[in-house]
Amino acid sequence: MFSSPYNASTSAGQTPAVPEGHTIHRHALQQRRELAGHRLATDVVQGRFAASAMTLDGRRLDDVEAWGKHLFQWWEGGEVLHVHLGLYGRWRHQQSPPPPMRGEVRLRLIGPSHTWDLSGATACEVLSPDDRERIIARLGPDPLRSDADPGRFLDRAARSRAPIGTLLLDQAALAGIGNVYRAEVLFLGGIHPHRVARDLTDAERSGLWIEIAHQLRLGLRQGRIVTRRRHELDRPASRVPRSEALYVYHCDICRVCATPIRSTTLAARRLDFCPRCQPRRPRRGHTPPVPPP
DNA sequence: CGATTATGATTAA
């Protein structure tokens, strides 16, 4: 079906429920490969997206890119379709000609070899390049983009009085992290979520950026989130059961020290952490629970 | 069959 570097596990068409940045980049790469360069038919567009999306019918899709959780499709004529999946949105792709639509499909893009169905998206709108610029201007650097500037995140974090657990979900500080990665990268860094961003050490902040970039790249390649270090797993990441893929997110006890996982709320979302591996007041010589990559 | 839940984000109060 489609080739490396992607595993087959999520390639069958379903996108994982509730996406973070790695999922959107995956969509962008796949859509570029399967749809870009072709004139597409937009079939059965319904609901509030209909008016604008229908104008794309018969036009050529030139390119697809992602920035954080935002997807941008560049269409012939210079217009940009902006899609944000939000909490429930999903893309489903299948071979052309496509089977009947399942569920509440809002937009169908039919290419010569593949067809993509969009449902549940928060945003699906045809914009100008200037509109796209305005959206990107509100976003922090995306570690999955080659043009990402880590300094923009690190400088902001070094000045921010917000808890690091809040800052990581702030898409204006850093684009692409969601609730799972937030919990997991804080665990990997041994950082308590309520610690104030500017009170972290420089090494902790830069280590977080590196870990986030590393984890997002893994997620992009694997098509799913498996944060546990490879040496702890007894099989390839693609075959690790969901219950063993993570260190703290929705876990009962810490994967490393068996301490009961505690939950807090930051940025209006539940955040799980290990009170022992992620001390609120790290002692001198404090090291992360597992070695960095 | 209804309630619940979910890896998001904006707007109003």
Add this chain to the structure above:
DNA sequence: TAATCCTAATCGC
């Protein structure tokens, strides 16, 4: 902080 938008899988009755 709360209400709101959007969908689908799952669970209990």
